[in-house]
Amino acid sequence: MNEKEIAEIRRRFRPDKSNITRIRGCYVNDQREIVSEFSQPLGLMPQEESEELLAILKKTLSGTVGKNLIDIEFATRQVLEGEEHKLLMALRESALKDDAAVREFYGRIIETLGMEGNYLILLASDQYDIPFYAKDGEAQENSSEVYSYFLCSICPVKPRKPALGYYVSENTFRNITADWVVSPPELGFLFPAFDDRSANIYSALYYSRNIEENHAEFVDTVFKSEIPMPAAVQKETFQSILGEAVAEECSLEVVQAVHEQLSEMIEEHKASKEKEPLVVSKGTVKGVLASCGLSETCVTAFEEKYDEEFGSDTQVSPRNLIDMKQLEVRTPDVTIRVNPERGDLVETRVIDGAKYILIRAEEGVEVNGVAVHIS
Structure with a gap:
């Protein structure tokens, strides 16, 4: 998926834009045990809470393509015979209403995902009646295609430290007790992919918040594909x-x-x-x-x-x-960061047998925020 296609689906995650009626999921503790399962109707939630929940899911479609967002491709044989693909299709075609498929999906993730602490598995299903856009960019009547997809988000649940709070209405201070807070998604995916503004069951869009960790074990379990x-x-x-x-x-x-x-x-x-x-x-x-x-x-x-x-x-x-954004020149004791457009200011030279990094300096030289003069 490209940036424009991802942005189009991201815009769906608002109460007035999507056809997401409920969020399914489960809460997993640090012992890899399901503590509770839930199926939360968005319509019964206060508007502020439903917006916050959709905003969390939306973050699964954030970041940089190629860094945080990666296309996962399925081989033709996987689509025809693969158990992992059949499970994803069962989740999609049932709009997450197939309880057996949902629980099997939970089990596969929990068994192999190497994430410390407690976390939520969140699932949301949507149907997007794809509008047709004229050449001038104006939306025309809806097309005959409906893009049915689901989104999975894995969100750490972390303890919030107790703190002192001030309550304006009571004009008093009180302790805010420790609680558990849902953090932004650590990883997740969209299936099927939205390629050329159409469903592509041969592909999924995978998300990882940390560009230093791709959770390969999760990808292998859910997609049986290399990342x-x-x-x-x-x-x-x-x-x-x-x-x-x-x-x-x-x-x-x-x-x-x-x-x-x-x-x-x-x-x-x-x-x-x-x-x-x-x-x-x-x-x-x-x-x-x-x-x-x-x-x-x-x-x-x-x-x-x-x-x-x-x-x-x-x-x-x-x-x-x-x-x-920068060129970095580093020695064991010194690190220099340079605007890439001004790399001409830096050179290396050997003077009297000693190696030097030379930086041409004009005006505006500061050390620890203090302007200094070079004489």
Whole structure:
């Protein structure tokens, strides 16, 4: 799914927009035991509480495509024969009213999900009568297709510390007792995916709040599909193989050039308003390295290490490989963060046999917030 399609479904999560009539779920304690199950009608809840509940579910469709939101693909054989896909379809087609399917789904998650503490499994089913949009962007009459889907959110439940509260109506102070609070989703998914503004039962959209953790065991249990390594791990892996492969040829200028070229690809993709997320292949990155003047030996070494760590045919998002907001220069004792557009202010040099990082400084130099003069 692309950003526009995700945004269209996100807008559904308001009481006046969706056809979600109730929220199903269960509360799981730290011993992996279901403490309670519930099926909460939204219409019987105060408006403020129903809006808050839908807002929590909506966060399962938040974050960056390729980092927090990842497409999960099903093979044709899975769709035809896979037990995991049959269960997802049973949940969808029954609009979460198949109690046996719901409880089997709870069991599969609880058995394998490695999450500490208490948590909620929340399920919501919706039917979206997809509007047809004219070329000018105006919504026309509804199409003949109804997109039926369900959303699953796994939300940690954490204790709130006791505190002192002031009650205006009583003009008095009282202790607020400790309680349990539902936190934003840690992970979840949408099934089926909403591709080309239509249901795609060969795909699901998976969400993980933490870009350093993708909960691979959950993905394997629910989808029986592989998931890319977490975005933060992709970045660390890319940095590692780049440093090892380029070795002695890895200068400040080379890293700056790689950062600059990947940043340009991201900016150009954004400006072109392409619907599909930007990804780069091993060949693309090899071309970037070759354009930096690296030897064929280094480029070949990078290719081999890329195959080992990512896989030869794996495409990755350049947003996961670099931080567009800054360049970071680090020694064991000093860290320097530089605006990528002003990388020209930094250079490395050897003076009298000692290695230095030089930063050209004009006006506005501060140390601990205090303006200093360089004389």
